[in-house]
Amino acid sequence: MFESDKKSALDRLKKGLYSRTDRFGESPRHEIHSTDGEVPSSWEEKKEEVVTPDLHPQVRVWYKRVLVGSAIFFVIAFLVAAYALIGGKTFVSVDNIDIRIEGPASVAGGETLTLSTTIDNKNATDMQLTDLIVEFPDGAKDPINQSKDLTRERISVGDIASGAVAQKTVRAVLYGESGAERKIKFTVEYRTPGSNAIFFKEKYYTLSISSSPITLSIDALDSVTAGTDSPMKITVTSNTTSVVKDVLLSLEYPFGWTLSSADPMPTFSGSVWRIGDLSPGSKRTITLRGMAQGQDGEERTIHAHVGIQSASDEKEISTAIISSSHTFLLEKPFLSLDVSLNGIRSGDLPVEPGRLVRVDVIWTNNMPEKITNGRIEAKLSGTALDRNSVSTDGNGYYDSRTNTIIWDGGRLSDLKEIPPGATGRVGFSFYPLRSSSEIQSNASINVSILAIGDRIGVSGGSQSVQSTASRTIKLVSNLSLASRALRTQGAFSNTGPVPPRADEETTYTVIWTLTNTSNNIRNAEVVANLPQGVRWTGLVSPTDAGLSYNDSTGEIVWNAGNIVAGSQSQPKEVSFQVGITPNVSQIGSVPQIIGQALVTATDDFTGATLTNNSSALTTRTMTDIFWKSGDEVVQQ
Structure with missing residues (x-):
């Protein structure tokens, strides 16, 4: 390998650049194009690429479904139309059911109304489980039992074959003012063969009340x-x-x-x-x-x-x-009168026997002219008046023969001449009878006032004027409540130690007795409470006396109801049993077995609310024939 081959590419390039010979030649020039763009000022988050699905396949599927559904619909419609044309006679239509109601156009109030109802099935198939429903107007009554309201009556008709009719009779008693319109609604409910659906048809029958009952x-x-x-x-x-x-x-x-x-x-x-x-x-x-x-x-x-x-x-x-x-x-009266009874200026005054009654008579001249020779008379009447108790103010005269009190100008100067707008007063008092044996049933005392005088006109002529007024005092009945406790007598067999012992139960019989004097009484109710440590045993005599006990409050309520006048000889009475378990802290004491009893009732004659009470009862059963002193004290 040559030494030049051992050099790196960078060394070879460097040698070429500084070489005396032109090894690279002139490079061609190219035109540079500028591009405009915005440079962001901050880093941007990478956005997910949204892939848009190709909708064309789903659109094509939807079109196919619409076409198929339309084809199915037209096929079904065609089949239904064909069936209706060929076999449609078996359909039941409410238009082919006729409800005919025959009856009067008017009925006298309180008289029995009779309506004949016909259901005509004009369909080609049967009506099954048919019912006729009648809805009556308010106040309709059952003609058999007029205490029973008729509001809605369902009458079973059964099956009605094709082309057949069914008839039903409806009766009712209607009330209302003469000429009043009344509507009765008739509804026919039915089913068809092979179907559980319920169909119905309605019809109204209108009539009027011809006369009031x-x-x-x-x-x-x-x-x-x-x-x-x-x-x-x-x-x-x-x-x-x-x-x-x-x-x-x-x-x-x-x-x-x-x-x-x-x-x-x-x-x-x-x-x-x-x-x-x-x-x-x-x-x-x-x-x-x-x-x-x-x-x-x-x-x-x-x-x-x-x-x-x-x-x-x-x-x-x-x-x-x-x-x-x-x-x-x-x-407006020429001479007006205002009569006050014990300070009450209107209505009847209910009073107890023997209670003082104060009467004040106030007169006023309402004319523009004076009245002369005034005279006022007060006449008392009624079997309950104690005639010996009548007392007048100083200027009145009481005539006991006629039970009349008289005031005139000779005794009272205010009556001698009464100027226009002038007013004055006279008064008297009396007592009703006290003894219940002397008082009749529904006893009352009436006070009738007559005021007369002479009116002097502008021409100087005299004309008599007068005015009247009356008030009534009604005696309330005397309602009494007696309570007693027994141990060895009464409706029940009592148990437990006598004298009572701590932590042991002893039972007693309690008797409530109601008596009434002169007037009938309604809604009588007696209420009392059991003390702590006393138990209600549940024994009552008579069982239908209307006695109830609230275990949560310990309250006993006797709904005694009505008590007729003069019931002293035949009082209303109830008995019940209670049991007491004294605790050790009551040793040596005489504990209560029932609290104070309070009776309330309404006097039928006077409308007054009557109240009375009886004392609480203890283990001291003194009305028991076998009671002896010491039997009431709790022992250890």
Whole structure:
């Protein structure tokens, strides 16, 4: 190998560059092209390359699917059309089902409505499992049991063959005001052979109420003196040949009108009466007295509504039968009277027997002229009045023969001449009878006031003027509750040691007794609580007495219900058993076995809420014939 071959390429190039001979020759020149471009100022992240798929194959597949689907659809449509033309007579169409309802165009309210329903199957195939569904308007009643509401009735019809008919009879009792429209909805549900689908067809039957089953009248004054009581009578009469059940009367009092008295008293809310069942031709009368307040010349209207009592709310009318109203004009009295009983200026006053009643009579001259020779008379009436207890203010005279108190100008100068706008007052007091044996059932005392005088006109002529007012005092019944505990007597056999011992149970019988005097009482309820350590055994006599026990609160409630007047001889009574297990801390004591009992009830005649109570009971059973001193003390 030559030495030159051992040299590197770089050495050989260097030697060539510095050689005296021209070994490379002149290199050709080339034109240089400039390129414009932006130089980034920072490093950029490498972006992933997005690969765009070729859509053409999928588009072609979609077109193929559309074409195939369209072909299948047209084939199916062709087959269905062919089947409909050739064998379509076996289809069931609701248009080929006819519902015919035959009945009256109107019916008297409260009378039985009878509708004959015909279902005509005009299809070429059968109707299977057919039902007729009837939906009645509000207030419809079952003609067999009119206490039962008719809302929706499903009647099984069964199968109806092609070309056949089925008939069903529907009966109901409808209520409403005369001329009211009522709609009954009929629905036919059915199936077809080989199908579980349910088909239906509907039809409505419309009729009107030709006459009301009840008539309603309001007898009242056309003009009423403002601030004085005025009478009103409302009569509800049956106008049908069948019994109208669960009738309710509801009044809407006008603005400024206050109920003073009513016979009978309202059942609910001071304005609703439960009439109950009205037999054919029977009637109920409500007598009212009320006071209207307002300006001279104003009109007031009272509205009365009669209908069927709602099943969900006993105070409401579910179906209106008839309504009526009465409008009266308010007049300003020449000489007005305001009567206050124990400070109460309107309504009846319920009082207990033997309680003082204070009466104040206030008069006012409302005329622009003076009134002379004024005279006021107060007449007392009623079997409950203690005639010997009447006491007048210094200027009044009591005539015991007529039970009348008189004030006039000779005794009271304020009445001799009453200037325009002047007012004055007189008063008296009395006691009702105290003894329950002397008081009759539903006893009351009426106070009637008459004020008279002479009006002197502009011409100097005299004209007599007068004004009246009345108030009623009603005696409440005396409701009594007696409690006693027994050990060896009563309805149950008691167990355990006597005297009671610590940590051992001894049972006792508790008896509650309710008595009532002069008026019927409703919604009587007795409530008491068991102390700690006393157990409710669950024994009650009689078992249907309405006694209940709440284990969480230890409260015993006796829903005694109604108690008739004069029940002293036949009191309402209930017995129950409790057991006490004294603890060691009660050794030497006389523990309670039941707390104080409280009774509440409503007086039917006065509408007043009555309350009474009895003391708590202990292990000291002194009413037990075998009790002896010491039996009540807890032993160790």
